[in-house]
Amino acid sequence: xxxxxxxxxxxxxxxxxxxxxxxxxxxxxxxxxxxxxxxxxxxxxxxxxxxxxxxxxxxxxxxxxxxxxxxxxxxxxxxxxxxxxxxxxxxxxxxxxxxxxxxxxxxxxxxxxxxxxxxxxxxxxxxxxxxxxxxxxxxxxxxxxxxxxxxxxxxxxxxx
Numbered sequence: 791x792x793x794x795x796x797x798x799x800x801x802x803x804x805x806x807x808x809x810x811x812x813x814x815x816x817x818x819x820x821x822x823x824x825x826x827x828x829x830x831x832x833x834x835x836x837x838x839x840x841x842x843x844x845x846x847x848x849x850x851x852x853x854x855x856x857x858x859x860x861x862x863x864x865x866x867x868x869x870x871x872x873x874x875x876x877x878x879x880x881x882x883x884x885x886x887x888x889x890x891x892x893x894x895x896x897x898x899x900x901x902x903x904x905x906x907x908x909x910x911x912x913x914x915x916x917x918x919x920x921x922x923x924x925x926x927x928x929x930x931x932x933x934x935x936x937x938x939x940x941x942x943x944x945x946x947x948x949x950x
Contacts (some may be wrong), residue, residue, distance in 0.1 A: 827906040
């Protein structure tokens with residue numbers, strides 16, 4: 791009788807160990823898949839970040855990107871995602887001039903956004919959207935008189 795008891799104990803231990811091992815493999819497999827998905831999504835997101843070209847001037851479409859001698863364009867807004875173009879007219883006899891301030895967004899490609907999900911059958915799915923072309927867009931355009939003593943603190947003096 792003691793032999794059959796030990797056989798039963800061995801079978802019970804084997805079954806319990808097999809279940810524990812199966813669950814451990816399942817957990818490790820899911821953790822590995824989630825880690826690989828997170829790393830891939832991060833790499834795709836970082837590599838797909840697009841910015842407007844600061845090198846060559848953009849074509850004059852609607853007057854947003856101007857290259858006049860009395861104009862200055864610089865990065866503006868959150869993380870420089872917009873541009874601010876300041877253009878000054880000639881200085882009049884009283885020392886004032888007219889300033890045009892245009893804030894605009896250059897043409898660019900939108901950043902693709904991908905989300906990953908997995909099902910209970912060990913398969914994962916990735917859904918992506920974005921990555922399309924976005925045209926140049928006007929945010930604001932103002933023209934106002936300026937004198938040397940009324941220049942805004944974040945703007946330069948007369949350009950020209």
